[in-house]
Amino acid sequence: MPLLTLFTAPKPFTDPHIRMIQDNMLRNWQALGDEVEVVVIGDEPGIAEHCQELGLMHLTGVRCNELGTPLISSIFALAREVSESPFLVYANADILFLPDLLDAVRRLSGVKKRFLAVGQRWDMDIDAPMDFSEGWEQELLARIRDEGVLHTPTGSDYFIFPRACFQDIPDFAVGRAGWDNWMIFRARWKGWPVVDLSEVVTVVHQNHDYRHLPGGLKHYYQPETGVNVRLGGGRRTIFTLHDVTHVLNADRLQRKRLDWSGFWREVEIFPLIRLHSRVLGWLFFALFHPIKGYGELRGWLAEKLKHRNVN
Incomplete structure (x- = not known):
């Protein structure tokens, strides 16, 4: 086989x-x-x-x-x-x-x-x-x-x-x-x-x-x-x-070593992948990326408003 x-x-x-x-x-x-x-x-x-x-x-x-x-x-x-x-x-x-x-x-x-x-x-x-x-x-x-x-x-x-x-x-x-x-x-x-x-x-x-x-x-x-x-x-x-x-390297399989940005990335995605909460996942994203979060929120609200007007 x-x-x-x-x-x-x-x-x-x-x-x-x-x-x-x-x-x-x-x-x-x-x-x-x-x-x-x-x-x-x-x-x-x-x-x-x-x-x-x-x-x-x-x-x-x-x-x-x-x-x-x-x-x-x-x-x-x-x-x-x-x-x-x-x-x-x-x-x-x-x-x-x-x-x-x-x-x-x-x-x-x-x-x-x-x-x-x-x-x-x-x-x-x-x-x-x-x-x-x-x-x-x-x-x-x-x-x-x-x-x-x-x-x-x-x-x-x-x-x-x-x-x-x-x-x-x-x-x-x-x-x-x-x-x-x-x-x-x-x-x-x-x-x-x-x-x-x-x-x-x-x-x-x-x-x-x-x-x-x-x-x-x-x-x-x-x-x-x-x-x-x-x-x-x-x-x-x-x-x-x-x-x-x-990471699999020539010697062994080992946990990925986190640098400072990697550590905060894990904090950011923790509620999403560990708590399985999409709401908390988005809130943590908005906390770490307020400008992008605000932009996404505006886009989401505009899409909801557009959908409501169509209906």
Whole structure:
């Protein structure tokens, strides 16, 4: 039985650069070996043909929203149904891994029954098909050292968790912002360790533009991002890698060391994640960020007034 199931929901294979990036991704995941089961989900053009060519499992019938965007809840459910591995890994369809992913999952499995593992990525411009024959790991590492740019701890491109976790996910739109932040928030809400793997897992993001999205706008500015945030419980659920609880390094898994800003961040979110009070969570946020809190309150009141006038 594989150690983990690595699954994704690719974009259409119609744009030449996106097609190349996603082909690199699929071949990279295959190169990780027999301990990884790769599952590709979606009905977008070109997915079926690529999966057939590479001999990968392809699942169709994913549920979509009214705009035709696949839903995270359906993607996760489909992957869980066909896999038997003890760990699931969702990653965006432009992400490359190295074998250190497997080492990290093995180490975590020995110390934690429930957890969420995330980490930073290296951004790279990749403009040609990649070779994943023997020795590819060393070549990719060398290229990362020469060309890679470490992304800030604000975005999450992969999520590792035991299969018993995350069985109740809202109908988030894939490829839009907000749902990845909710994953970290939800783990903190549940009291699961959120582990930063940045020191031990090397992840590459293949840079691309946003021509595939409506209007060519980045996912942050798509209307579905606002829907994602609302489904997740509002802006207070926007958690990032700054909100992890543990760090896995070369020696061991340890609690994250808090600096001054980290300490006050934990105080700020305490009523939300420990007391499970959204009201107190907002009040504490407003206490720490009075200007933003006042702005959010004005926005909320304006929306309520607008809704009342419409009705």
